[in-house]
Amino acid sequence: MGALSAVGGPPPVPGATGLAVTGLRVAFGDHVAVDDLSFTLPPGGSLGLVGGSGSGKSSVLRAVCGLVRAQAGQVALTGGGAGAAPGSAAFRRRVQMVFQDPYGSLHPRQTVDRQLAEPLAIHRLDRGAAREARIERALAEVGLDPGLRFRYPHQLSGGQRQRVAIARALILEPNLLLLDEPTSALDASVQAEVLNLLDALRQRRGLAFVMVSHDLAVVAHLCEDLVVMARGRVVDRLGAAALAAGGAACAETRALQEAAAGFRRPAPPVPAPPPAMPA
Numbered sequence: 001m002g003a004l005s006a007v008g009g010p011p012p013v014p015g016a017t018g019l020a021v022t023g024l025r026v027a028f029g030d031h032v033a034v035d036d037l038s039f040t041l042p043p044g045g046s047l048g049l050v051g052g053s054g055s056g057k058s059s060v061l062r063a064v065c066g067l068v069r070a071q072a073g074q075v076a077l078t079g080g081g082a083g084a085a086p087g088s089a090a091f092r093r094r095v096q097m098v099f100q101d102p103y104g105s106l107h108p109r110q111t112v113d114r115q116l117a118e119p120l121a122i123h124r125l126d127r128g129a130a131r132e133a134r135i136e137r138a139l140a141e142v143g144l145d146p147g148l149r150f151r152y153p154h155q156l157s158g159g160q161r162q163r164v165a166i167a168r169a170l171i172l173e174p175n176l177l178l179l180d181e182p183t184s185a186l187d188a189s190v191q192a193e194v195l196n197l198l199d200a201l202r203q204r205r206g207l208a209f210v211m212v213s214h215d216l217a218v219v220a221h222l223c224e225d226l227v228v229m230a231r232g233r234v235v236d237r238l239g240a241a242a243l244a245a246g247g248a249a250c251a252e253t254r255a256l257q258e259a260a261a262g263f264r265r266p267a268p269p270v271p272a273p274p275p276a277m278p279a
């Protein structure tokens with residue numbers, strides 16, 4: 001990614017869903033990973049969760065979608081999704097997660113077709129022509145060639161695997177995507193393709209995003225707002241434009257900005273113009 005750039009975000013669409021997390025606490029034994037954490041995501045909005053390693057970012061996403069049990073706090077959908085209670089089938093349909101490592105999140109012995117059909121079967125949406133139509137649409141939406149439909153994960157590139165994982169998340173037509181470092185396992189050029197795909201899907205479908213990333217440039221590119229975490233707590237909240245402008249007031253945010261600047265690759269040298277031909 002290049003310099004940090006702010007995004008405007010799509011206008012809210014009717015039925016767009018948001019998220020309210022209040023007083024969330026997640027502990028693993030004696031270790032408190034998330035401590036009294038609250039944030040809101042407006043319907044159709046996009047929020048980046050950033051912070052150092054071990055600050056609790058992934059635990060927040062896992063608690064929101066019910067993969068880990070929260071010891072305290074509330075998770076509620078707002079906007080069009082209000083009323084779908086955590087744990088209900090309606091919530092599981094509306095909220096989908098995309099993981100960092102598509103190799104780990106896809107079943108190694110199942111074809112793309114089967115991976116995409118499974119959520120449809122769970123939610124009883126696989127009757128008759130609906131199964132075919134949904135699978136074909138999901139593949140097209142993530143730009144995957146229909147010829148890859150009966151391949152296994154090991155027969156795909158890393159970028160193709162992550163597209164399958166995104167298609168699997170989209171096939172139930174969710175309103176909120178939880179993205180846990182969705183591009184960090186990919187090569188830089190493929191990262192940009194997948195980020196552009198996510199951005200386009202968000203605009204097209206009016207999706208809301210919560211995205212965890214180490215990479216401030218990635219988050220600033222895709223998200224309008226950022227929450228900075230340290231030691232399981234929120235220590236800063238700022239807009240992508242403020243992040244791009246630099247000079248955050250919070251020490252943790254500044255440290256992330258400095259780390260991002262330190263890792264930014266220098267621009268490639270501009271080739272010298274060819275020598276002028278004698279007249």
Ligand SMILES: Nc1ncnc2c1ncn2[C@@H]1O[C@H](COP(=O)(O)OP(=O)(O)OP(=O)(O)O)[C@@H](O)[C@H]1O
Nearest residue numbers: 028031032033051052053054055056057058059060
């Ligand atoms: N299943 C688990 N069992 C025990 N401890 C866990 C578990 N999951 C996370 N932790 C611990 O909780 C803390 C927060 O982890 P978490 O993965 O949420 O952080 P993170 O900010 O996403 O880190 P990273 O950026 O390195 O992925 C860490 O100290 C981690 O070791």
